[in-house]
Amino acid sequence: MSETAFAMTGGRVSYEGKPVLRGIDLTVRPGEVVALLGANGSGKSTLVRALLGLTPLTGGQTLVYGRPPARFRDWWRIGYVPQRLQVGGGVPATVREVVASGRIARQSRLRRTSAADRAAVSDALEAVRLADRAGDPVQSLSGGQQQRVLIARALAGEPDTYVMDEPTAGVDAETQRLLADTLSGLVGAGKTVVLVAHELGPLEPVITRGVVIREGRVAHDGRPPRPEGDCARPGHEHQHPHAPEHVTSPVAGPLTGWQGEPS
Amino acid sequence: MIVELLQEELFQLALVAALLVGLCAPAVGTFIVQRRLSLLGDGIGHVALTGVALGFLTGTAPVLTAVLVSIAGAVAIELVRARGRTSGDVALALMFYGGIAGGVLLMAIAPGGSNAKLNSYLFGAIASVTVEDIWVIGALAAAVIAVVLIFGRELFVLCQDEEMARASGLPVRFLSLLIAVTAALTVVIAMRVVGLLLVSALMVIPVATSQQLTRGFRTTMGLAMVFGVLASVGGLLASTYSSRVPPGAAIVLLALAGFVLALGVGKFVRRGRTQESTLSERPKLRVEEVA
Numbered sequence: 001m002s003e004t005a006f007a008m009t010g011g012r013v014s015y016e017g018k019p020v021l022r023g024i025d026l027t028v029r030p031g032e033v034v035a036l037l038g039a040n041g042s043g044k045s046t047l048v049r050a051l052l053g054l055t056p057l058t059g060g061q062t063l064v065y066g067r068p069p070a071r072f073r074d075w076w077r078i079g080y081v082p083q084r085l086q087v088g089g090g091v092p093a094t095v096r097e098v099v100a101s102g103r104i105a106r107q108s109r110l111r112r113t114s115a116a117d118r119a120a121v122s123d124a125l126e127a128v129r130l131a132d133r134a135g136d137p138v139q140s141l142s143g144g145q146q147q148r149v150l151i152a153r154a155l156a157g158e159p160d161t162y163v164m165d166e167p168t169a170g171v172d173a174e175t176q177r178l179l180a181d182t183l184s185g186l187v188g189a190g191k192t193v194v195l196v197a198h199e200l201g202p203l204e205p206v207i208t209r210g211v212v213i214r215e216g217r218v219a220h221d222g223r224p225p226r227p228e229g230d231c232a233r234p235g236h237e238h239q240h241p242h243a244p245e246h247v248t249s250p251v252a253g254p255l256t257g258w259q260g261e262p263s
Numbered sequence: 264m265i266v267e268l269l270q271e272e273l274f275q276l277a278l279v280a281a282l283l284v285g286l287c288a289p290a291v292g293t294f295i296v297q298r299r300l301s302l303l304g305d306g307i308g309h310v311a312l313t314g315v316a317l318g319f320l321t322g323t324a325p326v327l328t329a330v331l332v333s334i335a336g337a338v339a340i341e342l343v344r345a346r347g348r349t350s351g352d353v354a355l356a357l358m359f360y361g362g363i364a365g366g367v368l369l370m371a372i373a374p375g376g377s378n379a380k381l382n383s384y385l386f387g388a389i390a391s392v393t394v395e396d397i398w399v400i401g402a403l404a405a406a407v408i409a410v411v412l413i414f415g416r417e418l419f420v421l422c423q424d425e426e427m428a429r430a431s432g433l434p435v436r437f438l439s440l441l442i443a444v445t446a447a448l449t450v451v452i453a454m455r456v457v458g459l460l461l462v463s464a465l466m467v468i469p470v471a472t473s474q475q476l477t478r479g480f481r482t483t484m485g486l487a488m489v490f491g492v493l494a495s496v497g498g499l500l501a502s503t504y505s506s507r508v509p510p511g512a513a514i515v516l517l518a519l520a521g522f523v524l525a526l527g528v529g530k531f532v533r534r535g536r537t538q539e540s541t542l543s544e545r546p547k548l549r550v551e552e553v554a
């Protein structure tokens with residue numbers, strides 16, 4: 001079996017005839033911490049979804065640990081943190097129940113919850129510092145805490161590779177720092193991470209590779225671009241609401257900050 | 264009075280049917296409400312009427328034809344839903360009307376069909392449950408409970424977050440069809456007790472009642488099953504006091520009364536809860552609040 005987590009060659013995705021990804025080549029090797037960067041609407045979220053097979057490719061191919069997503073079986077190796085503003089369905093679920101659902105890829109249908117399952121869930125809750133809220137309905141948590149629940153759900157599965165779609169979007173500074181600490185821990189344990197980010201913020205030191213997506217293509221791949229201008233000031237809290245899709249004209253490149261010229 | 268009733272075979276059969284419905288409908292309903300498909304049961308119920316009428320028309324047991332047609336209807340609804348087009352909403356509506364209209368028409372031309380028979384399926388006729396019905400209802404109930412026990416963990420993930428289910432390698436299409444088919448079986452079980460037009464009430468109201476008081480999914484389902492049994496058995500008992508009280512309506516109204524009561528109690532419970540959590544952690548400023 002291939003140890004390369006993701007290998008996409010010539011990946012194309014169109015939504016109703018409109019191209020979103022226009023030929024992406026991306027290989028993610030074990031131990032890498034890759035940040036997918038780019039303006040809103042650049043296709044970075046579509047790219048992670050395509051890497052996981054959640055969005056079908058209209059051209060090219062992608063492999064998850066050496067197999068096309070449809071024929072990949074070892075899903076326990078992947079921990080996915082989707083981009084969500086709200087966790088949960090129409091019925092309350094406790095924080096522990098949601099986090100425990102991260103074990104699903106490791107559980108067989110008829111086996112009961114094991115001691116290993118319970119230990120992994122408790123560890124994950126500790127890691128995101130929500131152990132004291134384990135019995136509360138997830139719907140009663142703040143946005144940042146709900147994001148931590150989703151991260152804990154991925155941690156509970158003890159995967160080899162984490163895929164996080166905007167884990168820092170719309171969360172408080174404390175959660176961002178907590179995520180940075182968690183990521184350092186994962187990197188230390190030799191895990192692979194692919195994350196989509198609008199801004200790196202406190203995550204910057206742990207990122208080993210930055211891939212900038214511009215208009216559905218890879219515009220920069222290598223050293224994570226350093227923020228410049230106002231964004232580079234020490235203590236700068238770069239928090240702002242997401243710009244609407246059409247205000248995406250400043251594009252990032254290796255010579256500017258990855259978000260383009262600071263506005 | 265209840266002791267005398269218990270010795271009557273008709274009442275025994277009705278009681279068993281009410282118990283099975285009270286247990287099954289909320290168990291399946293919890294997944295359906297979590298998936299925000301509360302009206303799925305109504306849709307299947309409408310389609311099932313055509314199945315019942317087909318039974319009369321062909322001289323087969325209506326319960327069996329209802330099972331087949333409502334499974335077909337549930338699968339069709341799921342396929343439309345999975346495509347996720349906005350026109351799906353209209354497609355579903357068309358299917359529901361077709362189900363009722365087809366049922367009424369076929370019933371009218373069927374040899375054994377009559378308005379009384381039609382009414383007994385639309386609004387339930389728990390007093391006319393036969394031994395044969397109980398065997399069918401019992402088998403369906405066993406199937407429903409088995410699905411919940413065996414696939415419950417996967418169905419929870421599916422109904423909670425379908426994308427996560429996909430990224431965990433779960434057989435999403437199979438599980439989606441499974442929950443739709445299980446809902447169809449539940450509709451047929453509940454058909455004799457509360458009637459096709461009120462079937463969904465027993466799948467939704469006990470769950471809505473339960474979640475006023477609970478914090479987790481598992482406890483919501485457990486308590487919903489308790490409320491379901493209380494409502495269905497309570498409604499059945501209420502209908503024995505006067506022949507003018509229809510059991511189906513009594514069961515649903517009792518369930519609704521329980522919901523109103525839980526709403527009041529739940530307000531108290533939650534108020535205590537918020538105070539507790541504000542004491543333990545001060546809510547932080549969030550970006551989406553600023554925006």
